Amino acid sequence: MIERRRFLTSATAAAAVLAAPPLIRRANAQSVLDIAAVYSLSGTFANVGSALNDGSKWAVEAYGSAGGNKLNYVLLDDRGDAGEAVRKVQEVMTQHGIKHVVGCTNSAIGLAVQKEVHARGGIYVNEAGADEITGKDCNRSSFRWPVACYSAVNSTVRPLIDKFPQAKRWYTITGQYVFGDSLLSNCKQVFQEKGIQHVGNSYHSLSDREYSGYIATALSAAPDVLAVCNFGNQTVDVIRQAVSYGMKRNTKILAVWSTGLDQYQALGPENCDGVYFGCNFWHGVDSPGGRRVAEIVKQKTGDVPNYLHACGYAVAQVLIEGINKAGSTDVPKIIGALEGLSYEGPTGTETVRPQDHQVLKDYYLMLGKAKGAMKDKNDFADVVAATKAFLPPDKTGCTMG
Amino acid sequence: MAGRFPNVATLLVVAALVVMPFVMHTTLATQIVIFATGTLSVTLLLGAVGLLSFGQGLFLGLGAYTCAILLRDHQAGPLTGLVVAMLAGAALALALGALIVRRRGVYFVMLTLAFAQMGYFAMLAFKGVTGGENGLTGLPRTFRVLGLPIESPLSFYVLTTVAFLIVFLLVQRLTASPLGSVLAAIRENEGRSEALGYPVVRYKLAAFTAAGAIAGLAGGLHAVFLGFVPPSDIELEMSQRLLIMAIIGGVGSPAGAFAGSVFYTLVSEALSEIWARWLALIALLLIAIVLFLPGGLWSIGRLVAGRWGGRAGHG
Numbered sequence: 001m002i003e004r005r006r007f008l009t010s011a012t013a014a015a016a017v018l019a020a021p022p023l024i025r026r027a028n029a030q031s032v033l034d035i036a037a038v039y040s041l042s043g044t045f046a047n048v049g050s051a052l053n054d055g056s057k058w059a060v061e062a063y064g065s066a067g068g069n070k071l072n073y074v075l076l077d078d079r080g081d082a083g084e085a086v087r088k089v090q091e092v093m094t095q096h097g098i099k100h101v102v103g104c105t106n107s108a109i110g111l112a113v114q115k116e117v118h119a120r121g122g123i124y125v126n127e128a129g130a131d132e133i134t135g136k137d138c139n140r141s142s143f144r145w146p147v148a149c150y151s152a153v154n155s156t157v158r159p160l161i162d163k164f165p166q167a168k169r170w171y172t173i174t175g176q177y178v179f180g181d182s183l184l185s186n187c188k189q190v191f192q193e194k195g196i197q198h199v200g201n202s203y204h205s206l207s208d209r210e211y212s213g214y215i216a217t218a219l220s221a222a223p224d225v226l227a228v229c230n231f232g233n234q235t236v237d238v239i240r241q242a243v244s245y246g247m248k249r250n251t252k253i254l255a256v257w258s259t260g261l262d263q264y265q266a267l268g269p270e271n272c273d274g275v276y277f278g279c280n281f282w283h284g285v286d287s288p289g290g291r292r293v294a295e296i297v298k299q300k301t302g303d304v305p306n307y308l309h310a311c312g313y314a315v316a317q318v319l320i321e322g323i324n325k326a327g328s329t330d331v332p333k334i335i336g337a338l339e340g341l342s343y344e345g346p347t348g349t350e351t352v353r354p355q356d357h358q359v360l361k362d363y364y365l366m367l368g369k370a371k372g373a374m375k376d377k378n379d380f381a382d383v384v385a386a387t388k389a390f391l392p393p394d395k396t397g398c399t400m401g
Numbered sequence: 402m403a404g405r406f407p408n409v410a411t412l413l414v415v416a417a418l419v420v421m422p423f424v425m426h427t428t429l430a431t432q433i434v435i436f437a438t439g440t441l442s443v444t445l446l447l448g449a450v451g452l453l454s455f456g457q458g459l460f461l462g463l464g465a466y467t468c469a470i471l472l473r474d475h476q477a478g479p480l481t482g483l484v485v486a487m488l489a490g491a492a493l494a495l496a497l498g499a500l501i502v503r504r505r506g507v508y509f510v511m512l513t514l515a516f517a518q519m520g521y522f523a524m525l526a527f528k529g530v531t532g533g534e535n536g537l538t539g540l541p542r543t544f545r546v547l548g549l550p551i552e553s554p555l556s557f558y559v560l561t562t563v564a565f566l567i568v569f570l571l572v573q574r575l576t577a578s579p580l581g582s583v584l585a586a587i588r589e590n591e592g593r594s595e596a597l598g599y600p601v602v603r604y605k606l607a608a609f610t611a612a613g614a615i616a617g618l619a620g621g622l623h624a625v626f627l628g629f630v631p632p633s634d635i636e637l638e639m640s641q642r643l644l645i646m647a648i649i650g651g652v653g654s655p656a657g658a659f660a661g662s663v664f665y666t667l668v669s670e671a672l673s674e675i676w677a678r679w680l681a682l683i684a685l686l687l688i689a690i691v692l693f694l695p696g697g698l699w700s701i702g703r704l705v706a707g708r709w710g711g712r713a714g715h716g
Binding site: 041042043046050077079081082083084086087088090091095107108111112116119176177181205206 | 426427428429432525533534535536538539542553554623626627628629630631632633634636669673674676677678679680
């Protein structure tokens with residue numbers, strides 16, 4: 001008969017042995033790092049937000065872990081409302097302790113979230129285009145992947161002026177929000193410097209869908225070039241309506257900021273043909289980072305990546321590369337690791353500029369081609385120029401406040 | 402509309418306010434309370450005096466910008482900001498009301514709509530003051546009210562809830578008072594009220610001004626809560642949102658404003674994750690409520706109470 005003391009000892013030992021694997025497993029288990037992504041899945045820019053969200057989510061899935069932590073993707077749907085974006089960021093930062101945030105669907109949201117994340121001690125990588133993001137409103141917590149408006153304008157308007165020196169009369173149609181205004185003010189600077197006559201500008205609001213009045217006004221000014229300074233579906237609608245008004249016959253059309261493939265698909269080759277576009281990413285440009293994005297998107301959609309996928313991917317990639325380099329989830333360490341970091345991004349080797357937290361990368365001027373000239377169903381345009389045109393750090397107005 | 406005060410509705414709303422931060426995110430609960438405050442302004446106008454305003458977003462927006470500018474540029478405390486936001490809403494409503502309350506029916510509605518649109522374009526035109534489409538940023542995020550720190554989401558919720566409750570009780574008291582009876586008489590038959598000697602225009606102007614003050618307060622609360630004024634605060638969509646919340650909740654009781662805000666905010670939160678065109682579903686819900694539940698959600702309680710022979714839910 002087994003003694004009581006021996007039984008208790010054996011039972012305790014057995015229990016310890018049985019309990020050990022989960023305990024050991026728990027000790028070795030990766031901790032989970034939540035990355036919040038702020039995108040508009042409804043509202044005016046829902047189509048943009050949805051594709052950006054896909055890109056960021058796929059990047060988080062593809063990396064899986066960072067700095068020894070398993071990554072968990074937390075989507076915050078702002079419904080296209082900057083107030084809703086700020087509220088949801090407040091919610092996850094104060095109530096869930098999330099400090100790592102990516103994404104925005106437009107610059108107004110990016111600007112608001114940037115201030116919120118900074119005020120609450122987080123880190124934020126975004127895809128806003130407005131100059132203020134890495135200019136006067138920059139801060140230590142925020143990083144931006146796409147080029148600023150200055151770069152977009154100087155990589156498109158300047159080469160086009162050089163290409164067509166006789167085209168002296170330019171008209172602009174501008175979205176009246178921070179991003180549109182930034183594009184416009186940069187255009188005006190280039191016009192002034194190059195002796196271009198700015199024959200007029202029409203502002204439209206964020207909620208406009210019908211632009212025929214603006215286009216009729218532009219036509220009456222008889223410009224040589226129509227520069228479209230807006231974003232998303234509004235760019236597509238302005239170009240489509242300008243082409244349907246016959247503007248392409250006598251006027252060159254430039255969309256200073258386009259989202260590339262998805263917009264070309266929406267426009268179709270009949271509208272794209274002969275139209276110039278500025279673009280942050282083009283799947284036809286070969287690079288190691290671009291190939292990695294292409295593989296991931298091919299797996300998910302069976303097709304090539306568009307700018308929105310690449311951009312969503314890129315903002316998550318920047319954050320994850322920073323965490324990996326820092327080997328830590330500590331925000332100040334990640335910020336330090338990101339400053340000056342070079343990595344293989346979707347457009348080639350990309351570098352984070354320490355002074356204003358701008359990612360230095362190419363911006364493309366593209367020319368839409370006719371249907372007959374397309375080599376495959378996605379071959380809508382040729383790259384005319386690839387330029388890294390960035391404002392010198394001391395001119396950005398960024399003081400890292 | 403007139404009834405006893407406080408009543409069962411008062412207790413139900415207070416109970417819900419106590420429970421909300423425990424069953425949902427505190428920031429979401431705060432947003433519900435802020436929109437409920439804004440919706441009270443519509444409920445007061447439409448329910449008490451029968452004025453359908455498409456312009457309450459204008460007063461909410463004005464309150465938000467006024468409060469934000471005071472907090473950011475003049476280092477005012479939140480209580481000062483909120484009081485001035487109310488006064489700004491009231492002053493604008495008094496000025497506009499003097500022009501439009503004499504108009505009846507569709508003309509009044511269209512004038513409120515026109516002023517709401519003008520407010521939005523004024524916000525864009527004066528972007529040096531309002532921040533334009535970017536919104537007004539850079540507001541302080543921590544405050545002290547009566548010596549107490551307002552920093553955590555819960556403290557913002559308490560501040561918002563106290564402000565809402567004060568306004569809610571005042572509106573309940575007003576609708577249960579002799580003044581509320583006169584407003585109800587105007588709502589039911591404006592011509593006869595005038596014939597009886599009531600200065601109808603003054604009563605309508607007083608209600609319109611009070612509603613402007615309430616909407617201004619809601620705007621001020623939104624600015625304090627977000628630390629930011631989004632341009633959507635003064636867009637026409639805000640006026641529509643407040644009106645939809647009021648109709649969904651029911652304009653027969655001030656508690657309907659609270660019910661409408663809870664329902665709209667939670668349903669939109671859930672639907673937006675399911676379908677990008679979630680507003681279409683809200684529209685369907687609105688149609689269903691107008692057709693089958695004209696008294697709004699709050700009237701369900703009254704229907705149930707009526708069926709059981711009790712008075713529960715009476716607003």
